[in-house]
Amino acid sequence: MAKKKPAESYADLKIVFEHEQELxxxxxxxxxxxxxxxxxxxxxxxxxxxxxxxPKSVKKKIRPL
Numbered sequence: 001m002a003k004k005k006p007a008e009s010y011a012d013l014k015i016v017f018e019h020e021q022e023l024x025x026x027x028x029x030x031x032x033x034x035x036x037x038x039x040x041x042x043x044x045x046x047x048x049x050x051x052x053x054x055p056k057s058v059k060k061k062i063r064p065l
Contacts, residue, residue: 005031010062016041017058019049026054029062 008029015026023041030036034051051059 007031008062013061015058015061017055019053019055026058026062 010026016023024038025041026036027039028037035048036051036054037046037048039046
């Protein structure tokens with residue numbers, strides 16, 4: 001059986017990107033489901049997005065290959 005990896009936190013790195021004409025801050029990455037938790041800069045609401053929806057520049061920062 002495969003081991004589950006713990007979620008990686010990026011809240012302290014202050015990674016900010018634009019998605020749907022809003023600024024979002026990356027909070028956590030769940031490597032098991034490849035989802036990220038982001039928070040809107042203006043409203044403060046949190047949202048879960050698939051890793052594939054992140055801009056390429058952000059992907060390179062958190063998953064350099």
